[in-house]
Amino acid sequence: MITEIGHLSLILALLVSVLQIGVLGVGYAKNIFNWLYAGTLIAAVQFGFIGISFLSITWAFVNSDFSLALVTNNSHTLKPLLYKISGVWGNHEGSMLLWVLVLSFFGFLLAVLQRQIPLRFKALVLFFQSAITLAFLSFILFTSNPFARLEFPPFNGYDLNPLLQDPGLAFHPPLLYLGYVGLSISFSFALAGLVNGNINSAWASWVRPWTLLSWVFLTLGIALGSWWAYYELGWGGWWFWDPVENASFMPWLITTALLHSTLVLEKRDQLTKWTVLLSILAFSLSLIGTFLVRSGIITSVHSFASDPTRGIYILVIMILFTGGGLALYLLLGKKIRGGWAFSFWSRESALISNNLLLVISAMVVFIGTFWPLIIETIHGDKISVGPPYFNLTFTPFMIALSLLLPFGVSLTWKRGNISRALKSLIAPAVLALVLAILILSLQTGMRMLGPVGLMLAAWIILGTLWELTVKVGIGKHSLGKSLRWLKLLPRMEYGKSMAHLGFGFTIIGIASITSWEIEDIRVVQIGDTYQVGSYEFQLLEVKEIRGPNYFAQMGEFEVFQDNSLEARMFPEKRVYPVANSTTTEAAIDMGLLRDLYIVLGDFQGENAWAVRTYIKPMVNWIWIGAFVMALGGCISLSGRFPALRSRELRKAS
Amino acid sequence: MKRFITLFVLLVFLPLSVLGVEPNEILDDPQLEQRARDISQNIRCMVCQNENIDDSAAELARDFRILIREMLAEGNTDQQIYDYIEDRYGEFALLKPRFDPKNWILYFSGPILIILCLILIYRRYRNSKFEELPANDLTPEEKQKIEELISK
Numbered sequence: 052m053i054t055e056i057g058h059l060s061l062i063l064a065l066l067v068s069v070l071q072i073g074v075l076g077v078g079y080a081k082n083i084f085n086w087l088y089a090g091t092l093i094a095a096v097q098f099g100f101i102g103i104s105f106l107s108i109t110w111a112f113v114n115s116d117f118s119l120a121l122v123t124n125n126s127h128t129l130k131p132l133l134y135k136i137s138g139v140w141g142n143h144e145g146s147m148l149l150w151v152l153v154l155s156f157f158g159f160l161l162a163v164l165q166r167q168i169p170l171r172f173k174a175l176v177l178f179f180q181s182a183i184t185l186a187f188l189s190f191i192l193f194t195s196n197p198f199a200r201l202e203f204p205p206f207n208g209y210d211l212n213p214l215l216q217d218p219g220l221a222f223h224p225p226l227l228y229l230g231y232v233g234l235s236i237s238f239s240f241a242l243a244g245l246v247n248g249n250i251n252s253a254w255a256s257w258v259r260p261w262t263l264l265s266w267v268f269l270t271l272g273i274a275l276g277s278w279w280a281y282y283e284l285g286w287g288g289w290w291f292w293d294p295v296e297n298a299s300f301m302p303w304l305i306t307t308a309l310l311h312s313t314l315v316l317e318k319r320d321q322l323t324k325w326t327v328l329l330s331i332l333a334f335s336l337s338l339i340g341t342f343l344v345r346s347g348i349i350t351s352v353h354s355f356a357s358d359p360t361r362g363i364y365i366l367v368i369m370i371l372f373t374g375g376g377l378a379l380y381l382l383l384g385k386k387i388r389g390g391w392a393f394s395f396w397s398r399e400s401a402l403i404s405n406n407l408l409l410v411i412s413a414m415v416v417f418i419g420t421f422w423p424l425i426i427e428t429i430h431g432d433k434i435s436v437g438p439p440y441f442n443l444t445f446t447p448f449m450i451a452l453s454l455l456l457p458f459g460v461s462l463t464w465k466r467g468n469i470s471r472a473l474k475s476l477i478a479p480a481v482l483a484l485v486l487a488i489l490i491l492s493l494q495t496g497m498r499m500l501g502p503v504g505l506m507l508a509a510w511i512i513l514g515t516l517w518e519l520t521v522k523v524g525i526g527k528h529s530l531g532k533s534l535r536w537l538k539l540l541p542r543m544e545y546g547k548s549m550a551h552l553g554f555g556f557t558i559i560g561i562a563s564i565t566s567w568e569i570e571d572i573r574v575v576q577i578g579d580t581y582q583v584g585s586y587e588f589q590l591l592e593v594k595e596i597r598g599p600n601y602f603a604q605m606g607e608f609e610v611f612q613d614n615s616l617e618a619r620m621f622p623e624k625r626v627y628p629v630a631n632s633t634t635t636e637a638a639i640d641m642g643l644l645r646d647l648y649i650v651l652g653d654f655q656g657e658n659a660w661a662v663r664t665y666i667k668p669m670v671n672w673i674w675i676g677a678f679v680m681a682l683g684g685c686i687s688l689s690g691r692f693p694a695l696r697s698r699e700l701r702k703a704s
Numbered sequence: 705m706k707r708f709i710t711l712f713v714l715l716v717f718l719p720l721s722v723l724g725v726e727p728n729e730i731l732d733d734p735q736l737e738q739r740a741r742d743i744s745q746n747i748r749c750m751v752c753q754n755e756n757i758d759d760s761a762a763e764l765a766r767d768f769r770i771l772i773r774e775m776l777a778e779g780n781t782d783q784q785i786y787d788y789i790e791d792r793y794g795e796f797a798l799l800k801p802r803f804d805p806k807n808w809i810l811y812f813s814g815p816i817l818i819i820l821c822l823i824l825i826y827r828r829y830r831n832s833k834f835e836e837l838p839a840n841d842l843t844p845e846e847k848q849k850i851e852e853l854i855s856k
Contacts, residue, residue, distance in 0.1 A: 286724060286759055293754050391832035407821050415814040422801070422810050430806065435748045437756065437799025444814055528855070574727045652726070661727050 054119060057107025058198035061148075064100035064155070065192060067093060068185040075178040079171065087174040094162035094177055097184065098155040105139075105152045108197050112139050118204040121145065121197050126208040127629055129600045130216070137221035141212070143361070144197035146224055150341075151187045153225075153232040157261075158184065161236060168257050175246060179239035186368045194361050213601065213627040213634050219279035226272030227299055231337035233265030234302060237309065238334035241327045242376060245383040250327055255317035258330070260691050262309050267684035269303045274677030285635035287648050287665055289564070289673060292441040297420045298340030304413035305333040308406045315402050319464055322399075323387050325406070331380060335373035336413070342369050343420075396469040401459030405452065412448035416441065453507040453558065456551060457514025461521075475521050479513035494567070504562020511555035515548050546687025550680045557676030563669035571664040574655050584666045586647065587611040593651070593660060601625045603636070606651045606660065610640065622651040646670050724759045729769055736776050743772050743785055746799050756799060 071093040078086030108121070112135050117123045125142045126135055139145040158180045165173070191197070240258045244250040276296070281289040290296065309329040315322045342365045393399040419436045426434050457479060461472040487506035494501060520526070522544075523536040571583040580589045591607040603625040610618045620638035627634070640647040645668050652661030725744075731737040744758035749765040757765035768789075775785050789797050801807045842850070 288759065291754070391828055392834050394834055395829055403825065407818065407825075411814060411817045411821070414817060418810060418813055422807075426806065433794065433796040434801050434807075435796055435799050436801055436810070437746070437748065437754075439746050439800035440810070443800075444811070448814070572725055572727050572730060655727075 053107045054111050054116065054198055057104045057111075058196075060100040060107075061104040061188070061192060061198070064097055064104065064151075065185065065188040067097050067100060068181045068188060071097065071181040072178060072185065075174050075181070079174055079178065082171070084170070087170050090174055091162040091170070091177055094155070094158040094181070097181070098159040101148075101152050101155045101188075105148055108145065108148060109136060109139050112136065115208065117206070117208055118200055119197075120199045120201050123201060123205055123208045127600065128207055129629075131599060133218065133221060134216045140224050140228075141220075144191070144195045146228070147187065147191050147195055148197055149225060150228055150232060151184060151191065153228055154180070154184050154187065154235060157232060157236055161261075165257060172243060172247060172249075175243035176236075176239045179242045180235065183235050183239070183372065186371065190361075190364055190368060194364050207629075209629070213625070213630050213632055217279060217283055219275055219283070223272055223275045223279060226268050226275060228272075230265045230267075230269030230272055230299075230306075231302065231340065233261055233268060234306065234330075234334040234337050236261040237265070237330040238372070238376065241330035242379055244327060245379050245387070248383065248386045250316070250323045250387050252317050252320050255313045255326065256691075259310075259313045259317060260688055262306060262313055262330075263684050263688045263691075266303070266306045266310055267681045267688070269299065269306060270677055270681045270684065273299050273303055274674050274681075277677075278674050281670070282637060282639055283634070285637060285650055286663070287637070287646075287667060287670075289670070292419075292438045294343055294420050295340075297416050298336075298343040301413045301416055301420075302333055302337040302340060304409050304416070305329060305336055308409035308413075309333050311402045311405050311409075315399055319393065319399060321390055321392065322403070324384055324389055327384070327387065328380060329406075329410070331373070331376040332410075335369070335376065336417075338365070338369040338372060342366055393464070394466045396462060396467040396472075398459065398462045398464045398467060400467075401455060401462055404455055405459060408448050408452045408455070412445055412452075415444050415448070419444065449558075450503075450507065453511055453554075456511050456554070457518070460515065460518045460547075460551070475517070476514060479510060479517045482513055483507075483509040498566055501562055501566030504558055504566070508555045508558040508562065511558065512552055515551045515555070519544075519548055542690025543687045546683045546685075546690065549683030549686060551683075553676045553679030553681075553683060555676070556672045556679055560669050560672030560674075560676060564667055564673070567668045569666040573662060573664075574659050575662045576657070576659045581664075583664045585612055586617065586666065588649070588664055590660070590662065596623075598625070600629065601627045604651065604654075606638075606649070606662075608638065608649055610647060618647060620647065620649050622649045624651050641671060643671060644669060724757075724761060724765070725769060726766070729766070729773065731773050731777065736773075739782060740769070740773050740776055743776075743782055744769055746786075747772075747789060748797050748799050750793065750797060 071090055074086050074093065075090035077083070078090050108119075110116075111119050111122050112126055113132065115122065115126060115128045115135070117126075121142065121144050125138045125145075130138070134141075140149040158177060161180070162173070162177060168176075237258050240254065240261070244254050273296075276299070277289045280291070281287055309326065312322050312326045312329055316326045342362060419440055422436045423434050426432055457476055458472060461475055462469070483506045486509045487502045490505055491497075491499075491502040519537070519540075520533075523533045523540070525533045569584045571581070573581060575581065575588075575590045577590055577592055580587055582588075587610065589609045589611070591609060593604055593606045596603050596605050603623045605621050605623045608620040608622070609616060610620060618640035620640055622638035623636040625634050625636060626632075635650055638649045645666055648665040648667055650663040652663060655661055725741070731740060741758060745756050747757045747768060749755045749757045749760035749762055749768075751762050751764050752760050755765075757768045772785055775788065780788075786798065790802075795802060801810060803811060
C-alpha cells in the first residue's frame with residue numbers, strides 16, 4: 052500500500068511539473084502576478100510529492116519488501132540498517148530518485164528562501180528548473196521505475212555489492228548529487244538571465260550562494276570517494292583518473308572557475324557573458340557525468356548499474372539542455388553587455404588566468420576521458436588513456452595555478468600595483484624556496500616532485516597567511532588594532548583564505564604520498580618480525596571471525612618503533628557469501644604525519660601469509676585539505692545570510 | 705558448527721585472490737624490480753574494468769607481470785617491453801597512448817588552447833581603452849585624510 056502511494060505521488064509529481072511549466076510560462080508571457088506567484092509556490096507541492104515517493108521507497112528497503120524488484124536486487128534482510136537505507140541510492144533507479152528529490156528540494160528552497168529576487172525573474176528561473184525536473188521524472192518513470200513489482204517475490208534479496216557497504220560510500224553519492232544538482236540552479240539562473248537580458252552584480256549575488264553550496268558538496272563528495280578508495284580498495288590508491296572520477300572532477304574544476312568568475316561579476320560587474328557560459332558548462336558537465344556513470348559507454352571500475360538504453364535517454368536529455376543552453380547563449384548572449392574595465396595588473400586579470408587554467412585543465416581531462424571513444428569511432432582502434440597521461444598533462448596546470456594564487460590575492464581590484472604586490476610576497480617566496488632546498492638535501496635521490504610540491508604548498512599557505520597579515524596591517528599598526536580589523540574582516544575573506552589554505556594542504560598530501568611512500572610485499576610466518584622504514588612489524592596470529600553478513604580471516608599485527616609499541620593492527624580478508632565476493636579490509640593506523648597500512652593477502656601454506664605493508668607519509672592531508680576547502684566555502688556562504696544585505700541588493704536591482 | 709561453517713565458507717571463497725603483486729613474483733635485484741613496477745603501472749589489465757596490471761589480482765595480470773620480469777631479466781629495455789606488449793595485444797594495453805600523429809590532439813590541445821586564449825585575451829587588453837583613462841589617484845589631501853581616519 053505504501054509503495055503504491057509512493058508510485059502514485061511520483062506520477063503526480065510529473066503532472067505537477069507539467070502544470071508548473073504551464074502556469075509559469077503563461078504567467079511570464081502575459082505578466083499575470085497571481086499566476087507567477089502560484090507558479091513559484093507549486094515548487095513546494097512538487098517537493099512534497101517527490102519526498103513522499105522517496106520516503107516510501109526507503110520504507111520498502113527498511114522493511115525488506117521483496118515484492119519490489121529494486122529491493123530484491125539490492126537488499127538483504129541481514130544487512131545492517133544503515134546499508135538498507137543507503138541501498139536506496141546504491142543503485143540506478145534509487146539514485147535517480149534521489150537526484151530529482153534534491154532537484155525539487157533546491158527548487159523549493161529557491162522559491163521560499165530567496166525573497167530578494169524579483170518575482171518575475173524568480174518565476175523564470177523556476178520555469179527552467181521545472182523543465183529539468185520534468186525531463187528527469189519522465190526518465191525515471193519510463194525507463195527506470197523504482198516501483199516495478201515482481202510477480203513472485205523471493206524469500207530474500209541478492210544483497211548490495213559489498214564494496215558499497217561502507218559508511219564512506221553510503222554518503223559519497225548523495226553528496227555528489229547535491230553538488231551536481233545544485234549546479235542546475237546556476238544553469239536555470241543563466242538561462243533566465245539570458246532571456247531577460249539582465250546579467251549584473253545582483254544576478255551574481257543571487258547565484259553565488261548556490262554555486263558555493265554545489266562546490267562545497269562536490270568537494271566533500273569527491274574527497275569522500277577518494278578516501279573510500281584509499282581504505283577500501285586494498286592498495287591505498289586515492290585517485291585513479293577513472294572516467295567516473297573524472298566525471299565528478301570536471302564539474303568541480305568548472306565550478307571552482309565559476310565561483311571565481313561570479314566573484315568578479317558580483318564585485319566589479321565584469322565577465323558577464325563568460326560567467327553565463329560557465330554556468331551552462333558546469334551543469335552540462337554534471338549531466339555528462341551522470342550519463343557516463345549510467346550508460347556504461349566507457350569502461351570504468353564504477354559500472355555497477357549500467358544499461359545502454361537508459362544511456363541514450365540521458366544522452367537525449369543532455370543534448371537537449373546543453374544544446375538548448377548553448378543555443379540560447381548564442382542567440383541572446385549578444386544582448387548582454389560586456390566590458391573590460393580593468394588594467395593588466397589587477398585582481399580581475401588574476402582571476403581570468405585562474406579561470407583559464409581551471410577550464411582548460413578540465414578540457415584536458417575531458418579530452419583524455421573521451422579520447423578512446425573518439426579514436427574508436429574514427430579509426431576503429433581500441434586504445435586506453437590512463438593515469439600516466441593525466442598526470443603528465445594535468446599537473447602543469449595545477450603548478451601554474453599554485454604559482455599564480457598568492458599574486459592574485461595580493462593584487463587589488465581594477466588597477467593593481469604589481470611592484471607593491473611583488474614586494475609584499477618576498478618573504479613567503481624566500482621561505483618556500485628555503486624549505487624546498489632543505490627537503491631536497493634531506494631526501495635520498497634527486498626526485499624533484501616532493502620538494503617542488505611542498506614548495507608550492509608552502510608558497511600558497513604562507514602567501515595566504517601573509518596577505519591576511521598585510522591586510523590587517525600587522526607590524527604597521529598596533530597589534531590591538533590589527534586584531535580588531537581581523538575581527539571586522541568579512542566572512543567571505545575568511546572563507547577565501549581558508550579555501551586557499553585547504554588547497555595548500557591537499558598539495559602537501561599529494562606531493563608527499565607520490566614521492567615518499569614506502570611499500571613492502573613479503574611472505575610472513577606467524578611470529579615473524581620484519582622491518583619497513585623505521586617501523587618493526589610482527590604478525591601474531593591469523594584467525595577466522597564471523598560478521599553480520601560476512602566471514603573473515605583477520606590478522607593481528609603489532610608495530611614497534613624504537614622498541615615501543617606504536618600500534619596494534621587487524622587487517623581482514625572478507626567473504627560475502629550472498630553476493631559471492633571477497634573484499635580486503637586494510638588495517639590503517641592513521642596519523643597526521645604518516646599512515647601505516649597493512650593488507651592481508653593469500654595463505655601461503657605452513658602458517659605463512661602474503662602481506663603488503665605501506666608507510667604513507669602525510670597522506671591524510673589530501674582529505675584534510677579538501678575538508679578545509681569545503682569549510683572555507685561554508686564560512687563564505689554563512690556571510691551571505693544577513694537579511695540586511697539582501698534588502699540592500701533589492702534596491703540595487 | 706558455527707565455526708565449521710565459517711571455515712567452510714572461507715575455504716570455498718578465499719582462493720579468489722585480492723592482491724596485485726605477489727611475494728613470489730618479486731625479483732631479487734631491487735633496481736630491476738622497480739623498473740618492473742614502473743612498467744606494470746603503465747600496462748592495462750585487459751580483463752579488468754579499468755586497472756593496471758600492477759594493482760590487479762586477475763590471472764592475466766599476473767602472467768603479464770611475470771612476463772615483464774622475465775624480459776627484464778633477459779636484459780630487454782623498457783621500450784622493447786612496451787613494444788612487445790603492444791605488438792601482441794594492441795595499443796589498448798598501453799595506459800599512456802603512443803605519441804604519434806593520431807594522438808597529437810590528445811597531447812597538444814591543452815597547450816594550444818592556452819596559447820590561443822592568451823592571444824585572445826591580450827587583444828582584449830589592447831582594444832580596451834581602460835589603460836588610457838586617468839588613474840584617478842588620490843590627491844595628497846585625500847591621502848592624508850585617509851591616514852588620519854585609519855590611525856584614529
